[in-house]
Amino acid sequence: MTLIIIACSSEKKETGDAATSDIKEKEIREYNIDVAKEQAKKRFPCDTIALKEYILENYPPGSYLLENEPTTIYGVPKPAVIYFQDGGNFVLALIVRSKESERFIEKKNVQGYESSFVTLDSTKLGTAFFFLTLFECKDNNFEKVWEAEVPIHGGFSKMSIKTWAPKNIKYVELFYEDGIISGHRKYNFFMIDGWRNPPHLLETYVGIVHKRTLANINNDKYPDYYEYRFIEDSMRIRVRDSIPFYWSEKRKLYITDVNPRWFRKY
Numbered sequence: 001m002t003l004i005i006i007a008c009s010s011e012k013k014e015t016g017d018a019a020t021s022d023i024k025e026k027e028i029r030e031y032n033i034d035v036a037k038e039q040a041k042k043r044f045p046c047d048t049i050a051l052k053e054y055i056l057e058n059y060p061p062g063s064y065l066l067e068n069e070p071t072t073i074y075g076v077p078k079p080a081v082i083y084f085q086d087g088g089n090f091v092l093a094l095i096v097r098s099k100e101s102e103r104f105i106e107k108k109n110v111q112g113y114e115s116s117f118v119t120l121d122s123t124k125l126g127t128a129f130f131f132l133t134l135f136e137c138k139d140n141n142f143e144k145v146w147e148a149e150v151p152i153h154g155g156f157s158k159m160s161i162k163t164w165a166p167k168n169i170k171y172v173e174l175f176y177e178d179g180i181i182s183g184h185r186k187y188n189f190f191m192i193d194g195w196r197n198p199p200h201l202l203e204t205y206v207g208i209v210h211k212r213t214l215a216n217i218n219n220d221k222y223p224d225y226y227e228y229r230f231i232e233d234s235m236r237i238r239v240r241d242s243i244p245f246y247w248s249e250k251r252k253l254y255i256t257d258v259n260p261r262w263f264r265k266y
Contacts, residue, residue: 022061025061026056029056045140046135051091051135055095062104063097064095064096065081065093065095066079066095066110066111066156067111069157082161086170087196089137089138090137090145091136092134092172093132093133094130094150094174095133095147098126098127099128102127105128106126109154110130111154111155116178117180118154128153128154129149131148132148132150132189133148134146146196146198148198150174151266152185155178155179156175157176157177157184158174159174161173169191171190172188172189173186174189178207182208183205183208184207185204187201188201188204189201192222202214213228217246224245224247224254226244227242228241228242229241229242243262244256251263
């Protein structure tokens, strides 16, 4: 009987600690938002302050608006949010969510070169899930158009909107540093059917012996890529060949004619 009482008490304590942590975390963020409101010289509908408030009230505990990595040592990080008009008053944001039942994610543990080793880390820093999210601002309210998960847990650096010249298609480039491959990765979300439809993901990267570059292989509306293979020895590293991968609308995969058994999800 005593053991049962202790076990129950322990469970209640852990649950209580977690709840207290959630409350404190929310109170701190609410305070920071209130301070930002007081210091703001000029505000506009659906601004960044309003977006942070929206995330706090509508997302699970441990969810944050990411910040771009500062470009200088003493630089002030800018929120990973882009405002633009292209058929609507859009707000593009990169939001991170903490894995349930794990430690809340701290921004410093998902941003920059050092955090790119998170998959090798065993210090229980928590697991981050990145979501590229498009909102439309209507009557000073956020309406979610879509959200797309980014298949990576750390190393975020910056977000930008670019244009794929061959088809004149807009895409969102998420730049991540990657210390494991000694290079970087780019998660490119292409607006194949315009901004109001979910994007198409294609990954490119560059490392010491890793390389994948954007290409137009079969001239359809989907972007393709070349995946490079390397030869390395004690004297040098050189490219052996490049393999063209193109999107199969039927299979919903990237495939290559080089080998029918080779395919990639993005």
